[in-house]
Amino acid sequence: MIEVAAAIIENGEGQILIARRRAGKAQAGMWEFPGGKLEPGESPQACLQRELLEEMNLAIAPYAPFAVNAHDYGDTAIRLIAYRATLVAGELQLRDHDDYRWVAPSELSAFSFAPADKPFVALLMKGV
Known part of the structure; x- marks a missing residue:
């Protein structure tokens, strides 16, 4: 099982950063x-600090565990560990994604999320 971390990054205005996986990647x-x-x-x-700097040119501060979800994609099983984080600095530059959005938790259902991320969407929409 591959261990993967995910950041629930808040911008101080009640919005969370989400990103769309680009073509050629798993779950594109x-x-x-x-x-x-x-x-x-x-x-x-x-x-998370390393990956966000590498993939998006963002400095973040993870501050609290959010949730953990195990998911089997068939050829790969992952354990996704989510942390709440705040944006510290940086001008967002996409290197591993082809789009991004800052969205309110209530807007998350309008987006098609990767299966491993869906339990986090449900929790955020419930106000957790």
Whole structure:
């Protein structure tokens, strides 16, 4: 099972950052909470800081565990570990995605999310 971290990044205006996976990637065209695979010995928080800087040019501060979801995609099983985070600095530049949005939790149902992210969407829409 691959360990992956996802960031629930808040912008201070009640909105959360979501990103669409670009063509050529697994789950292409689907929306997700940005993040990436943990390196050996790396914490989910350190992974998120590294991945968001690499993939989006954003500095974030993960501050609280949100939820964990295990999902089997058939050829790959992942354990997705989500953390709440705040945006610290950076001008967003897409390197691994083809679109992004800042959305209110109530708007999340309008987007087609990757299966592993869907339980997080449900929690956020309930106000968790």
